[in-house]
Amino acid sequence: MRAVLHHGERDVRVETVPEPVLTEPTDALVRVTLSCICGSDLWPYRRTTPPEEPSRIGHEFLGVVEQVGADVRTLRVGDLVIAPFKHSCGECEFCLRGLQTSCVRGGFYGTPEEAGAGQGEMVRVPNADGTLVVAPVGVDDPRLPALLTLSDVMATGHHAAVAAGVGPGSHVAVIGDGAVGLCGVLAARRLGAERIILLSSHPDRAAIGRTFGATDVVEVRGDAAVERVRAMTDGLGVPHVMECVGMQGSWDTALGIVKDGGRIGYVGVPNGVTEGLALGRIFRRNVTIAGGVAPARAYLPELMADVLDGSLDPSPVFDLELPLEQAPEGYAAMDERRAIKVLLRV
């Protein structure tokens, strides 16, 4: 079968690899229909040190169940399933509490021993019952791209909003106009936010942000952005800040615009947050920091219901659609910011 392999700095290739097989009785094999490239895939892509050997990549996909292990009870061959970006058992304390990302038996796809990752024709999904969510639609349903966003990017934007404490009437700022930040805008609106300030210096992304519910766009960056947001909020800042980048600069902005007593919900993978979070900057101000890696599995059912009834459509974050064979072009487009997020048809 064909799959994307990461060879080194800015070097991914689509190559022929062995098909995965069932190895545990709780596994399922999923033939991938749609996959996509995540902003976090760009971190290894940009890394100057190559992997020891070419490695599989990708963690967002949906597809059709092709085979199930003997102990799989809730899935049938032919089901169309959405895969959250981590697998989880569904039975441990963390899974039961909705924090499947901390599942004691779970993990990421595509580690060497798991023989598979999302950007390829087939994936072995461990803990299939606990992980996969059946979508009651066919493989030609036009809502598939929207459903695919629930495997990571929309779930992550939603997690930022939940972690930031967004609710009806909230005043919110979203830092980051990548796919996660834009989904964060959508999530904040869905949760009832009244004012949503999107920090975006890219007019095309800001335009999507506005259609997603941003009421204000701040197009400057850094200290100027902090000043602008404070000026827009009586000098006091914003009570709910969604940090969707994970860089030192975005954290500095978050700390600069958050209101005393407010919450920063963060979902940007901390990359380049070299200085750590300066506790001295928040101690006197009682700012709460919440978030982390999104338990997409926990949010999938409620978000899927909204996609299916037509009230939620994050699919505009896919502004480039390519066949799997052209994944290298997709990586380049995202790396060069020519595309927000690339959908891969498999």
Added chain:
Amino acid sequence: MRAVLHHGERDVRVETVPEPVLTEPTDALVRVTLSCICGSDLWPYRRTTPPEEPSRIGHEFLGVVEQVGADVRTLRVGDLVIAPFKHSCGECEFCLRGLQTSCVRGGFYGTPEEAGAGQGEMVRVPNADGTLVVAPVGVDDPRLPALLTLSDVMATGHHAAVAAGVGPGSHVAVIGDGAVGLCGVLAARRLGAERIILLSSHPDRAAIGRTFGATDVVEVRGDAAVERVRAMTDGLGVPHVMECVGMQGSWDTALGIVKDGGRIGYVGVPNGVTEGLALGRIFRRNVTIAGGVAPARAYLPELMADVLDGSLDPSPVFDLELPLEQAPEGYAAMDERRAIKVLLRV
């Protein structure tokens, strides 16, 4: 009048200073009955660079209203009042939301222009109506030391518990066996915690902790403490951690023992947290960080009610009682950890 002045490293003296006078119509003058020394007073006390000129110190006191400004409406001469460690207007958005520490008109006592601090015979209290809480007791009431703890240390321990999300049935760990940590134990018990693990390597402090409600005491430190707490909690850690120290080591312990998805409520003034908070250590684990400087004014009424009805008594944290004139001995005793917290009778 007599007051404590900070002269330099480990050098505080009780000297004669001018009495404060009313300067704003919203001021009150309070003749101090009881004051005390805070762990955070030890930071300037230990600092090797002396202040530019000898400076007033102390921010915890209760006493009797001696004089009120023309605009003061809720206080009368002769009232016995408890002063939270910051003054606040009571009318701004932050005060109305219970975050008086962020009051737009508030501040600390004892800045040069405010001519007064808690360790002295008299204090000018700005924003008197918004700040002072009348205690319906006489100056000889035996509960005065317990009431004094509400001006800071007990309110701060309570804030740690609230920030850590402690509630009925919670499993909690308290890092720090100083007065704040011990009050944190008491606060956790008061909020209904079922299991309270106190990290304390001082048997005398651990003993007070046990009377305050600690169900377990871990007497080792650092990595050994992390290992011990994890072993006590099925390897998963504690969902509610109260960080009551503010040093790099105590933060490392907090991050080491907190359960995935848990909360760290922190109230230790960040001193010596040189590396900042390592977001990389919490991102995958969805740990929430909340807390900061405690809005003692917000908590004072409910905590006072419990002190007055006899259900709350934090006064055992005062294990040394001295007249104001002997404040230097009190500082030395706390600095050398011969005393947990020193009560000053004025």
